[in-house]
Amino acid sequence: MEGIKKTTIMDAETMQRTLKRIAHQIIENTDGAKELVFIGIERRGVTIAQRIAGYVKEFEGVDIEIGTLDITFYRDDLSKNSDQPVVNESHFGFNVDGKKIILVDDVLYTGRTARAAMDAIMDTGRPQFIKFAVLVDRGHRELPIRADFVGKNVPTATHEVISVKVTEFDNEESVTICDRKNGD
Numbered sequence: 708m709e710g711i712k713k714t715t716i717m718d719a720e721t722m723q724r725t726l727k728r729i730a731h732q733i734i735e736n737t738d739g740a741k742e743l744v745f746i747g748i749e750r751r752g753v754t755i756a757q758r759i760a761g762y763v764k765e766f767e768g769v770d771i772e773i774g775t776l777d778i779t780f781y782r783d784d785l786s787k788n789s790d791q792p793v794v795n796e797s798h799f800g801f802n803v804d805g806k807k808i809i810l811v812d813d814v815l816y817t818g819r820t821a822r823a824a825m826d827a828i829m830d831t832g833r834p835q836f837i838k839f840a841v842l843v844d845r846g847h848r849e850l851p852i853r854a855d856f857v858g859k860n861v862p863t864a865t866h867e868v869i870s871v872k873v874t875e876f877d878n879e880e881s882v883t884i885c886d887r888k889n890g891d
């Protein structure tokens with residue numbers, strides 16, 4: 708569409724390489740990924756968690772259980788997010804007590820989703836630790852939250868949007884940056 712500025716910052720090959728690197732970093736930083744569990748944030752954070760877990764299995768032979776959290780922003784009008792992300796559903800097939808948890812999401816922006824995710828996890832027990840893995844950190848944090856494993860740091864303007872696409876949901880693999888000011 709005319710006027711939309713859309714730039715691809717990762718293609719399928721780069722995404723694969725990036726997720727493999729994160730898998731290696733997680734293995735290095737967690738004593739061979741022993742006794743780890745992943746919690747993915749729906750929807751694409753879960754796909755990313757599954758991919759990283761697949762690479763950990765391939766590289767280290769370790770099976771990682773994956774729990775899921777469904778978090779959406781409560782939108783009080785059509786143009787603006789309210790301040791409060793809402794946890795809709797969680798599926799952990801494990802007790803989080805004493806667990807080493809890697810929280811996984813596609814994009815880190817204000818940090819509010821990560822905060823809501825950590826609150827939801829801590830409400831159910833006392834993990835040994837929570838670390839955070841994201842495919843893209845686009846900056847603009849509103850809370851003192853950072854990721855331990857970052858695929859790519861992408862400096863953005865607030866009027867830009869990072870869009871992560873995965874074959875499972877989008878029939879393509881890409882990360883793009885779109886400029887909302889120019890119509891998208």
Ligand SMILES: O=P(O)(O)OC[C@H]1O[C@H](OP(=O)(O)OP(=O)(O)O)[C@H](O)[C@@H]1O
Binds near residue numbers: 749780812817
């Ligand atoms: O750090 P934050 O400001 O909380 O933003 C990050 C969250 O925003 C995105 O979800 P979004 O609500 O855009 O929905 P989507 O997953 O359907 O794109 C993304 O998947 C993260 O979960």
Ligand SMILES: O=c1cc[nH]c(=O)[nH]1
Binds near residue numbers: 814816867870871
């Ligand atoms: O640009 C953004 C901001 C939050 N979540 C996204 O998926 N993209």
